[in-house]
Amino acid sequence: MAVQIRKLDSTAPDFQQILSNLLAFEAETDDAIESAVAKILADVKQRGDAAVLEYTNKFDRVGAAGIAAFDLKQEELQAALAALPEAQRAALRTAAERIRVFHERQKQELNGFTYTEADGTVLGQRVTPLDRVGIYVPGGKAAYPSSVLMNAIPAQVAGVKEIVMVVPTPDGVKNQMVLAAAAIAGVTRVITIGGAQAVGALAYGTGTIPPVDKIVGPGNAYVAAAKRRVFGTVGIDMIAGPSEILVLCDGTTDPDWVAMDLFSQAEHDELAQAILLCPDAAYIAMVEASIHKLLPDMPRRATIEASLGGRGALVKVRDMDEACAIANAIAAEHLEISAEHPQQWADKIRHAGAMFLGRFSSESLGDYCCGPNHVLPTSRTARFSSPLGVYDFQKRSSIINVSEAGAQTLGRVAAELAYGEGLQAHARSAELRLKPSA
Amino acid sequence: MAVQIRKLDSTAPDFQQILSNLLAFEAETDDAIESAVAKILADVKQRGDAAVLEYTNKFDRVGAAGIAAFDLKQEELQAALAALPEAQRAALRTAAERIRVFHERQKQELNGFTYTEADGTVLGQRVTPLDRVGIYVPGGKAAYPSSVLMNAIPAQVAGVKEIVMVVPTPDGVKNQMVLAAAAIAGVTRVITIGGAQAVGALAYGTGTIPPVDKIVGPGNAYVAAAKRRVFGTVGIDMIAGPSEILVLCDGTTDPDWVAMDLFSQAEHDELAQAILLCPDAAYIAMVEASIHKLLPDMPRRATIEASLGGRGALVKVRDMDEACAIANAIAAEHLEISAEHPQQWADKIRHAGAMFLGRFSSESLGDYCCGPNHVLPTSRTARFSSPLGVYDFQKRSSIINVSEAGAQTLGRVAAELAYGEGLQAHARSAELRLKPSA
Numbered sequence: 001m002a003v004q005i006r007k008l009d010s011t012a013p014d015f016q017q018i019l020s021n022l023l024a025f026e027a028e029t030d031d032a033i034e035s036a037v038a039k040i041l042a043d044v045k046q047r048g049d050a051a052v053l054e055y056t057n058k059f060d061r062v063g064a065a066g067i068a069a070f071d072l073k074q075e076e077l078q079a080a081l082a083a084l085p086e087a088q089r090a091a092l093r094t095a096a097e098r099i100r101v102f103h104e105r106q107k108q109e110l111n112g113f114t115y116t117e118a119d120g121t122v123l124g125q126r127v128t129p130l131d132r133v134g135i136y137v138p139g140g141k142a143a144y145p146s147s148v149l150m151n152a153i154p155a156q157v158a159g160v161k162e163i164v165m166v167v168p169t170p171d172g173v174k175n176q177m178v179l180a181a182a183a184i185a186g187v188t189r190v191i192t193i194g195g196a197q198a199v200g201a202l203a204y205g206t207g208t209i210p211p212v213d214k215i216v217g218p219g220n221a222y223v224a225a226a227k228r229r230v231f232g233t234v235g236i237d238m239i240a241g242p243s244e245i246l247v248l249c250d251g252t253t254d255p256d257w258v259a260m261d262l263f264s265q266a267e268h269d270e271l272a273q274a275i276l277l278c279p280d281a282a283y284i285a286m287v288e289a290s291i292h293k294l295l296p297d298m299p300r301r302a303t304i305e306a307s308l309g310g311r312g313a314l315v316k317v318r319d320m321d322e323a324c325a326i327a328n329a330i331a332a333e334h335l336e337i338s339a340e341h342p343q344q345w346a347d348k349i350r351h352a353g354a355m356f357l358g359r360f361s362s363e364s365l366g367d368y369c370c371g372p373n374h375v376l377p378t379s380r381t382a383r384f385s386s387p388l389g390v391y392d393f394q395k396r397s398s399i400i401n402v403s404e405a406g407a408q409t410l411g412r413v414a415a416e417l418a419y420g421e422g423l424q425a426h427a428r429s430a431e432l433r434l435k436p437s438a
Numbered sequence: 439m440a441v442q443i444r445k446l447d448s449t450a451p452d453f454q455q456i457l458s459n460l461l462a463f464e465a466e467t468d469d470a471i472e473s474a475v476a477k478i479l480a481d482v483k484q485r486g487d488a489a490v491l492e493y494t495n496k497f498d499r500v501g502a503a504g505i506a507a508f509d510l511k512q513e514e515l516q517a518a519l520a521a522l523p524e525a526q527r528a529a530l531r532t533a534a535e536r537i538r539v540f541h542e543r544q545k546q547e548l549n550g551f552t553y554t555e556a557d558g559t560v561l562g563q564r565v566t567p568l569d570r571v572g573i574y575v576p577g578g579k580a581a582y583p584s585s586v587l588m589n590a591i592p593a594q595v596a597g598v599k600e601i602v603m604v605v606p607t608p609d610g611v612k613n614q615m616v617l618a619a620a621a622i623a624g625v626t627r628v629i630t631i632g633g634a635q636a637v638g639a640l641a642y643g644t645g646t647i648p649p650v651d652k653i654v655g656p657g658n659a660y661v662a663a664a665k666r667r668v669f670g671t672v673g674i675d676m677i678a679g680p681s682e683i684l685v686l687c688d689g690t691t692d693p694d695w696v697a698m699d700l701f702s703q704a705e706h707d708e709l710a711q712a713i714l715l716c717p718d719a720a721y722i723a724m725v726e727a728s729i730h731k732l733l734p735d736m737p738r739r740a741t742i743e744a745s746l747g748g749r750g751a752l753v754k755v756r757d758m759d760e761a762c763a764i765a766n767a768i769a770a771e772h773l774e775i776s777a778e779h780p781q782q783w784a785d786k787i788r789h790a791g792a793m794f795l796g797r798f799s800s801e802s803l804g805d806y807c808c809g810p811n812h813v814l815p816t817s818r819t820a821r822f823s824s825p826l827g828v829y830d831f832q833k834r835s836s837i838i839n840v841s842e843a844g845a846q847t848l849g850r851v852a853a854e855l856a857y858g859e860g861l862q863a864h865a866r867s868a869e870l871r872l873k874p875s876a
Binding site: 015075082086087088090091092094095102105106109110111112115116121122123126128130131144145146177213232234235239254256257260261263264265268297298299300301304334342344349350351352353354355356357358359360361364365366367368369370372373376377379381382383384385386389391395396397398399400401402403404406407408410411412413414416417418420421422423424425426427428429430432433 | 439526528529546548551562583651652670677692694698699701704706736780784790792793796799811829839844851852855865866867
């Protein structure tokens with residue numbers, strides 16, 4: 001077969017360096033994109049709806065007479081849902097329901113707290129939802145209804161009142177499954193705009209589009225650049241890098257299954273990364289044979305070949321313990337532990353976006369309908385960040401209610417430290433609350 | 439008096455516009471700083487310790503012979519603690535203990551979860567600490583020991599094993615109170631470097647400094663630019679804007695107290711913002727009189743005058759309900775509700791970094807020793823972000839363990855949706871787990 005997937009051995013002296021090179025991915029900053037995006041954002045900030053209308057008519061080749069034409073009515077979303085084939089509609093509903101159950105569980109965990117000290121001082125933390133969020137959904141071929149569910153449902157569960165979805169419709173073509181997903185997920189408004197102009201409209205607001213507090217969802221390089229630029233004015237989710245799967249296998253899973261799991265990541269994108277770690281050389285050869293056997297039948301074969309050939313690897317490791325150590329260094333977005341008694345290995349994993357345990361837990365199940373979110377930290381960012389969740393649509397406020405008695409003891413401590421830092425007004429502000437006789 | 443603080447009335451027709459202009463703050467992007475920082479980061483990434491040594495010797499005017507000279511021994515930190523005046527040491531210890539108690543409470547809230555479905559499928563979320571974090575502490579005059587406590591203790595409570603603090607020592611001068619705070623807060627290593635070179639060293643690692651997973655802590659424009667640039671390679675905290683206080687007062691608090699609370703924010707920085715909202719014009723006049731009376735005695739008078747004159751305001755509102763509505767639009771970093779029965783107004787607040795309830799809860803108490811964090815979202819970002827907390831040093835991983843029975847039902851749903859999205863390998867990966875007879 002055409003695909004050449006590299007085979008590595010962890011005992012090779014240059015293994016660390018080769019692995020490190022293989023994992024390296026730096027998003028290029030394209031000056032042309034940056035300056036185009038800066039110009040569009042400034043224009044949308046300045047001219048609002050007029051700018052959004054012009055850019056949308058130009059880039060998406062739609063001949064809208066006014067900005068109102070981009071607003072989809074709820075009836076159109078409901079009609080899209082009603083028109084889906086029954087099996088598809090049922091699958092969307094099942095997926096949405098399961099995603100909702102998982103994220104409701106997430107919400108239960110974060111309730112805030114207060115506690116009262118002996119002198120009556122009350123301290124605590126309050127958790128509240130964001131008021132209004134924007135969800136970016138790509139148009140055209142990469143329009144994924146599952147992504148609508150995964151972004152909108154956590155916001156809705158968090159209690160966000162307004163969920164504004166933007167989705168471009170190049171040449172006026174609307175993806176009916178995406179609209180159906182919006183209807184199921186509780187999106188409150190759908191606007192058929194996209195690109196940097198849509199990000200600008202959501203961040204700054206226009207005459208007809210209110211400014212949101214946070215923008216989430218995937219997009220192309222223009223959208224990513226625009227999100228980076230409006231960060232601070234609004235919150236954003238992580239800028240995602242190429243998707244990754246890391247499979248740890250003890251050699252007991254059907255090699256066809258593992259090969260197909262690697263494909264399922266590789267078919268996303270030529271830059272996607274699929275890596276297998278296994279202590280059994282004979283098993284790795286079987287997976288390789290499965291790859292060659294199964295590849296010719298895959299419709300997205302060219303993408304899979306480019307991805308596996310360019311960034312994939314089959315790695316022979318010393319043992320599963322070493323596989324876990326390497327997995328911690330990789331901090332993969334998706335980690336499959338395809339093994340007997342997977343929990344023993346899961347216990348050794350410190351960094352992963354999502355862990356798929358046991359041979360029946362294929363990543364594809366998680367991508368669509370297990371319940372946990374499929375928006376996950378890429379490019380080793382699982383070392384410090386989390387799956388998209390309800391918590392991304394909530395924020396915390398500290399509560400401080402100091403009693404008169406509390407102000408006497410805390411005031412002395414604060415004043416001492418404030419004088420030490422040379423902040424005398426801080427010290428005086430604390431001291432004014434002290435009783436003169438105390 | 440010299441200070442001219444603007445007085446506004448919420449019933450004025452142009453009030454919204456004036457308020458909006460007053461709140462507007464855009465961090466300038468300085469091209470000279472950007473390019474200097476880009477060069478330093480690239481150099482540190484390339485040459486490691488040698489570059490860090492050169493930049494530190496140059497910018498901080500220290501004549502270190504080698505990189506090892508920048509490492510402070512734990513004994514030096516303990517000696518700094520032992521040498522503090524007793525009152526200062528006790529105050530630092532009390533503050534640290536109270537901060538620890540509050541953040542331990544935060545940690546209890548986030549435990550992760552798992553649940554098992556009827557078919558044996560297990561779903562869940564695991565919460566784990568970051569491995570290693572870097573804390574940036576400014577050197578020179580703005581070196582605040584309280585900031586060391588507020589950044590390091592949440593990391594330690596989260597379970598972070600290695601807490602690496604960097605603090606520049608311009609001209610070799612070490613702030614003993616900062617070193618003492620590091621000793622108390624459980625910092626595992628202190629390196630006397632700063633600027634973009636320190637950020638680069640923490641993000642990329644050098645021969646002697648291991649790369650961290652996240653960098654937190656305040657810094658000057660070079661540090662902020664460097665943090666923005668390394669974001670993605672490591673996590674960062676929010677880039678803070680100027681500090682703000684918003685006081686809602688019903689007119690029942692001693693006006694001297696409110697004036698001093700406004701000063702305590704204004705003394706930070708000429709760009710700091712202090713605003714009072716009150717329904718009582720006579721009371722506002724009293725606060726203004728207090729401002730004029732108290733200002734001459736303040737050592738940081740010039741800064742206070744510039745801040746109050748440039749960005750401060752005393753605002754007459756219709757009533758406390760309107761004050762709450764305006765407070766939600768401002769989404770202040772610090773919100774004091776200095777009123778009788780403050781909870782009734784607190785219940786109407788949706789957005790604030792920290793809420794200080796009742797007249798004894800001066801912001802200065804929270805800045806030092808109440809327990810909640812003093813690193814708070816600025817510039818209206820409290821609409822979508824939270825105080826620094828234990829959760830900033832933890833991340834979540836999803837757990838998916840699908841049973842054989844679960845794979846049968848979930849596999850059909852996933853395959854249906856995957857085919858709908860044109861991702862056939864995803865569909866096949868799910869279908870391979872289906873029993874042939876099923």
